[in-house]
Amino acid sequence: MGGSQKGEVAMRVEKEKRKVSIVCKDGSLITGIVHINPGERMLDFLNDQKETFIPITESEVCNTSVAEPKLICKKVNTIILSKSSIKFVEEL
Numbered sequence: 686m687g688g689s690q691k692g693e694v695a696m697r698v699e700k701e702k703r704k705v706s707i708v709c710k711d712g713s714l715i716t717g718i719v720h721i722n723p724g725e726r727m728l729d730f731l732n733d734q735k736e737t738f739i740p741i742t743e744s745e746v747c748n749t750s751v752a753e754p755k756l757i758c759k760k761v762n763t764i765i766l767s768k769s770s771i772k773f774v775e776e777l
Contacts (some may be wrong), residue, residue: 703727704777707741708749709770712731716777717744727776731768743747 700720705727707715719741721730730739740763747758 688735698722701725704775705741707766708772708774709766710772712749714747714749715741715744715764715766717741727774731759731774737757737769738767759772 696749698751701723702718702720705719707717708727709715716774719727719739740764744764745758745760746764747756749756
């Protein structure tokens with residue numbers, strides 16, 4: 686997928702940045718930026734079955750485990766999250 690071939694036009698769609706808080710099925714809490722198409726609803730973005738993973742930038746991942754009472758968070762530039770691991774999403 687390197688550069689463009691001769692005669693090809695490279696297209697890049699500008700995305701809207703949406704700050705979100707995501708609670709995962711394992712209890713992890715992720716906050717960060719999700720990039721979606723302009724005007725697209727978050728619900729439609731999450732229900733799009735063509736994409737099974739979503740990139741989240743400027744993210745922070747925290748454990749919320751009852752077994753581990755001390756909250757541990759880690760800042761991560763970009764993570765790729767499986768949609769199937771999402772319990773719920775809140776736009777911030």
